[in-house]
Amino acid sequence: MPLTAEQLHKYHRDGFLVLPDLFSEKELQPLIDAIDEKVDQLARRLYAGGQITELFSEAGFLTRLAKLERAFPGAATLIHTGGILPKAFAEIWSSDKLLEIVEQIIGPEIAGHPVWNLRSKTPHNPLATVPWHQDTAYLAEGSERTFQPTAWIPLVDANEVNGCMQVIRLDRSEDDSKARVLPHQLENTRGSKDSWYLYIDEKDLPAGEIVTCAMKKGSILLLNNLVPHRSTENHSDIIRWSIDLRWQRPGEQCGMEGIKEPILMRTAKDPQYKPNWEQWAARSRQVGLKDVLADPDRPITPSDATVRGPWMDRWDRKNKER
Numbered sequence: 001m002p003l004t005a006e007q008l009h010k011y012h013r014d015g016f017l018v019l020p021d022l023f024s025e026k027e028l029q030p031l032i033d034a035i036d037e038k039v040d041q042l043a044r045r046l047y048a049g050g051q052i053t054e055l056f057s058e059a060g061f062l063t064r065l066a067k068l069e070r071a072f073p074g075a076a077t078l079i080h081t082g083g084i085l086p087k088a089f090a091e092i093w094s095s096d097k098l099l100e101i102v103e104q105i106i107g108p109e110i111a112g113h114p115v116w117n118l119r120s121k122t123p124h125n126p127l128a129t130v131p132w133h134q135d136t137a138y139l140a141e142g143s144e145r146t147f148q149p150t151a152w153i154p155l156v157d158a159n160e161v162n163g164c165m166q167v168i169r170l171d172r173s174e175d176d177s178k179a180r181v182l183p184h185q186l187e188n189t190r191g192s193k194d195s196w197y198l199y200i201d202e203k204d205l206p207a208g209e210i211v212t213c214a215m216k217k218g219s220i221l222l223l224n225n226l227v228p229h230r231s232t233e234n235h236s237d238i239i240r241w242s243i244d245l246r247w248q249r250p251g252e253q254c255g256m257e258g259i260k261e262p263i264l265m266r267t268a269k270d271p272q273y274k275p276n277w278e279q280w281a282a283r284s285r286q287v288g289l290k291d292v293l294a295d296p297d298r299p300i301t302p303s304d305a306t307v308r309g310p311w312m313d314r315w316d317r318k319n320k321e322r
């Protein structure tokens, strides 16, 4: 289902686009099964280490991690930072359905960007509410010049109750802010919230309409790497699961140099080409962050849910210079 000329125009104009009904339940189920498995492994490790006294096995995809989070604060963060890519994620990321769309945006040479995320937005968890940011702010300076489309894919219906995405449709009269990296602050220096997120201060937010993207499961939100966006709080009693995946042209600066390289997904030079996931996927993209889940023999402790990343030094330095 390629983008129509109008959709493509809207995406380039606004920096985002919602595509309804792209995936069927059947296509998303392998992702859900892979997540259930990750959550089960985490529960078993916490249980074996004496950190929790119940496995909550009777709870399913929509609630089990929330119960674990209550018993072991930080469980949701560990699922977010556990960086080994499940096969089902690799398959959807390099699926013809998504690559066909990405090809319309960046051309036939396509690499997967090393940053992908599984978001376990558990209810009433401030660490699952992502403040206003541009994705490029989390990467090395200069990579904002590389066009990096993202697909944000909810695995449940996402709305204002359980927390959905909001984006700023930039005011066309503010053209110059479109291509600009906005100043970001570290949320953990605000004192109120010990998180790893960056945020854009209200005064630095560009003018434009705030668009709330309530979306059905099966839809995707396409973003570019400069569009300011955030996700709202989860006031419901279920987990708002989503994944976000990125692409770019191979050979261009990805902003994760020395940490993890992009993976080639499609090339016009070889129509039969298939990405070699084995080595790439086994290596965590979370260098600088602890990937505790990658080492099954290591007992998990509450401090493992503390997150640090290279973007912190970037903005700490930048803000001191200011």
Ligand SMILES: O=C(O)CCC(=O)C(=O)O
Pocket (backbone or CB within 6 Å): 119, 121, 128, 130, 135, 152, 229, 230, 231, 232, 242, 244
């Ligand atoms: O899924 C969310 O809650 C936030 C996602 C996000 O901000 C991103 O993908 O950059």
